[in-house]
Amino acid sequence: MEKSINLAPPATQGMGALKKLLRMRETGLILIILALCIGMSFASPYFLTWVNIRAMVMAFAVEGIVVVGMTILLISGGIDLSVGSVTALAMVIAGWLFLQGIDPWVASLISIAACTGIGAFMGFFVTRVGLHHFIVSLAVMVIARGACLLFTGGRPIGLFTLPAEFKFIGQGAIGPIPLVIIIFLIVVLAFDFMLRRTTAFRKVFYTGSNEKAAAYSGIRTKKVIFLTTTLCSALCGVAGIIYMARFGSAQPTFGLGMELNVIAAAVIGGASLNGGSGTIFGAILGAVLLSVVSSSLALLDVSVYWQDIIRGSILLAAVSIDHYLNKRRR
Amino acid sequence: MEKSINLAPPATQGMGALKKLLRMRETGLILIILALCIGMSFASPYFLTWVNIRAMVMAFAVEGIVVVGMTILLISGGIDLSVGSVTALAMVIAGWLFLQGIDPWVASLISIAACTGIGAFMGFFVTRVGLHHFIVSLAVMVIARGACLLFTGGRPIGLFTLPAEFKFIGQGAIGPIPLVIIIFLIVVLAFDFMLRRTTAFRKVFYTGSNEKAAAYSGIRTKKVIFLTTTLCSALCGVAGIIYMARFGSAQPTFGLGMELNVIAAAVIGGASLNGGSGTIFGAILGAVLLSVVSSSLALLDVSVYWQDIIRGSILLAAVSIDHYLNKRRR
Amino acid sequence: MQDDVILNISDLHKSFGAVRALRGVNFELRRGEIHALAGENGAGKSTLMNIIDGILQPDSGTICWNGTPVSIASPTEAQKLGIGLVHQEIALCPDVSVAENIFMSATNISRRLLMDYRALEDRARSILGQLADIDSAMLVRDLPISHQQLVEIAKALTLDCKVLILDEPTAALTEREAQILFSIMRRLADQGISIIYISHRMVEIFDNCDRVTVFRDGQYITTQTVADIAPSDVVNAMVGRVVDTLYPDKMRPQDCASDRTPPILDVRNLSEAQRFRDISFQLKRGEVLGLAGLIGAGRSEIVKGICQLEGDVSGDISLNGTPLSIRTYGDSIRAGMVYLSEDRKGDGVFLDMSIAENISALDLGLVGNRVGTIDAARETDLAETLAAKLNIKYGRLSDPVSSLSGGNQQKVAIAKMLSVDPKLIFLDEPTRGVDVGAKAEIHRILRDLARSGVGIVVISSELPELIGVCDRVLVVREGQISGEVSGEDMTEENIMHLASVLDAADAQLQSA
């Protein structure tokens, strides 16, 4: 019997690595980002300065943690519109508790726990009641924003008195690199690894790809969905605490519209809104792309009246090119 | 011999009609809205006055036209985040043209045509390039908002000089009933009828339910999706013109966040985010529910710091109850 | 003679990336004939049909319709020519009623502005009437897979076509429905309609078709009149060698366990509110047990109930003598009891995920390290071993399952079950869409497993398969076990007799 059609002969190791790189889902996006950066470094002498790069990374680092949670949730087939409000609520709860005299670290833990609870609450409505993620998270988005207002009376909470070692999370640096960026990288690398390699996270893919088939493979799909929903909110909690440490304040109106940004990043990076596919690395590249475009427009002093038009067009073009490259590669 | 499965014997005609009503997807929602209204009419003597009802209907009538477009698009399997910006752009283009000295009716037609063009543009990217509705409409949302800024310099356009017969669209009334409500009802009834009964719109359901199966049956699914995408934007154009006539101005920042509201209405009304199901009637009931809740909270003068929490909770409760009622009915 | 040919295909090529699905095939279809197309899994049969229906475009080659070359760009155009296709994979709109699904094409080309639902349902009822008892107002998503298959067929019958293609329509049907289909096919052929019939069941081909064309590995092998050729010749042409299509030997005395060892599976008084009641049976060591019954009898439900996949069941189950107290299907898998689903597309495989990922889905522990990470090499090894064992035809193990032919997807689903070395396997239509050679291979594997002490329960709509493979067959009728046959009594007549509803009425009359 013709030892069936294994048409791809094992190439030499080097070739293999290059081929593998070219076959990766993320390569197109990397090329597009590189092209943009090269163009920008000619257009503006400031683009490649350390300060600018730092500013660009700082602009999405904390949101990037939320992107991680959203990507995992999208892969499992869910979506979360409440990320912006929940992040704000995390700041507000921790800030409020701190002002009540609670140790900031304890306050932060309580706040993250509360956000995790919110995620579990949503997970309950999705998996037990049977509602769609979209509508549940929309309602929670409104509720959490309301809770922010209620805690603060609508006014930002100033937290200047936060101890220095707590502020260090958000404002400190190790060598030249801000701690925020280091935390961000750790979260991204850890979850990227886990999502690619661990058996636990593999179940997220099975569930999102075909929930019924996953159930028929003995996977407790509801539990998986419950957990990804909870994880996403928990990461919002973490992000909120880092923001609080960074800004030294808690803002009830923080994160308005964040959900679209975060979902867009994940989708640009290849996550499917129907579940079953996506990578953390890709999603972060999506966030990088969005951030580089915004920063470039600001740096080039493009008229505000043109910025949105250009931004939207670049987004559309980038996604189209990426899509085209992916199609060709296949 | 147990002539199995046909457990429901053909009942008498009257019974049948009642059963049919009870079996309808929308019944649960109607009951919930009725319950809310009855509760409110005890809580506030003003709730059931004609003026209040009129105000409540006016508050969602124009947006209701967008809900119609969104529902049809959702049924076909798409989604549109750009509705808010496109509605604003419709106002802005028509207003700007009017200030350039063009007849307001002609300006309105041009503006609606432009919105239709935007829809076609999105349809092109979805059906030809192969991108997801979400990301395309997100980019267009940004671009259209940018175009609003560009046309107006960010400033609202005052259109007090619009001729009275044009303003009549938005401000006039036939007998006691505002023209806006009449237009809204006509659009809703027309599309509800078409969606339920015409062969052309049935294809929208087939396409959304299983695009492949529809294509195998000879339906040109890409054309269907292209058209529903275009229709949704065109209806945004219509809504924008009515808003303009009603407010006598064109606001470049109009409709921020409208997309979530509109999608929520459709989803509450039973439209599936995966395509294939939904009704105009249900979606409008969804809009009614959202509007009644908001109006009630305002009428009862609930503290603003509590309103969001209550609103989100009612939304969640209503959707859960509706889901439960539907599940039982099956 | 020549003007009798309605469709003529010559030297057609089609590749998917590196996979050459069709390599210069020829095919000739005459007016009014029933023409069988045979070939192993992945031979390219479905690909050719998709090309004829305009879903895929050939890389090169000509298609002549009534003697004139045509290019068929879309299903719409195929429809205009008069080509109708029943797909191997069910493609229906789940959110839409049965009636609307059946008349989807008609609605599409109709010039009428408004839907006439009543007429639609009436007509649907009359078409369905000849096939089965299906409520035409139901949504397709609420139908079991076998009924969906019938709706697919009904859909094709409404087409006003000159060429009707049936791609493995009987894979999920029982004998009775299949016979109804064949009589309809013959009637259509008599009206001058040409039918292309794809099946892996030789009996069906030889009983109902006029000619047969054989493909092998994307190449055209031969076309013969059925009267001039023997089934074994077709099989040999398909596989390219002589295949032993006989069923494996039955249980040997030495396979039997002594009376003292407990049965592998002991089910007592299993009931579920709506679907079945009072089911009791045993599966002895070394035996292969069959479950027979008509469509909708509840066989799948019983087995899913045992595995805790569906329903709220009551009753006692013990596995190898130990009473089971499992609450989820996950527990069932851990206890060594697995279920192969009949709906491979719906819940059998992850179409968008890779072959390797599919095969390891049941127990990731097999491919994981102690720390819970996946060892890619072990995952590949596992997949390679099982793919070779089941002779799966694939390009790369990292290709998505959706790129496989139907039969090969089925083999992936089976590989998934075998990956965990189960103690007991329930197989629901295990050889659905699998070719003769592979089928024999699967039967042999099942027998080997049974001999090594693994419990095997087979549900099949194909009676010859049940009779050939099983040592004992339980017949299910309307949620109850209506009888048991084994040994000499295991004949199609006996099984049908126990399965059919008419006798239930008789029995009731007698007992009354």
Place this chain on the structure above:
Amino acid sequence: TPVQAESGLRCEPGETYIMNVMVSGHPYWVPVYQGFKQAAEAFGCETIFSGTPDYDITKQIASFEQDMVKQPAGILVHPMQSDPFIEPINRAIENGTEIVTFAADSPKSNRTAYITSDNLAEAKFAADEIVKQIGESGQYAVLENPGQSNHDLRVTALIDYMEANYPEMKLVGRQATNQDSTAAYRATASILQANPDLGAIWIPEAGSAEGAVAAILEAKSDVLVMHADITPVTLEHIKAGNIHMALNPNQGMQGFMGFLATFMASHSDVFDPFNDYKVSGYNPVQIPFVDNGFAVITKANADSFDLNTYMEGRDPS
């Protein structure tokens, strides 16, 4: 220095001042930036309008840090939130860029000056005007925008002032509309329903005022409308008598004084004040707070506040 004295207070070639805002497409900034630019031209300086189009603090901070990369002489910034800007502002000052805040402050930072309109004064004026028009006992309502600090202040200050000075004035409605005219329409309609005797309504910004007026006109009610800020539409309503009065911060002065403060901070060597700046490290021209004043817009003077007319022939950026 002598050189400085010779050329007077003038910019060197390439000396640039930046005005940084959030939601940069908002028309509020347009006259502010015109004031900023006019002042800059007078001193021969270059200006850049910068910031983020989004309502997003992270993005505004990023844009502020990118401004710093360009080494401008000074930045006039509208910090979206006060505390998050402390560190960036102080870092900018360390790098030699002078910082002045306007319309919103970051008081704990080392910025040299803060230019603003006095929201308390506006609220007080509005309260007095309402009482003058409808009398000391009556019902009034407010729309608000919780979370936006200057709007918050305008509302809470008015309520407090009323309570303290006119106890007979009853607050009967208080609704959040978040600058959304449809929401304002709905809220106002409901308030009118619940309170047929409503005498006046105070709205802290113009977007909501548009919706509120539509509801009032539809209900044919004669509620007195007062609001802050203006748009062309509310201007028309003022002319038509549908809105009684609008209070508009003196945007041009805000920008003009904002530039002056920034410029002076950057050219502080012309000035050696009698204070501790040499030891404290503060800028010699430290100005705690400049009130740019507000205009009262009524039927009589509405024509002067048409931004479109004002902007004719001017470059918005």
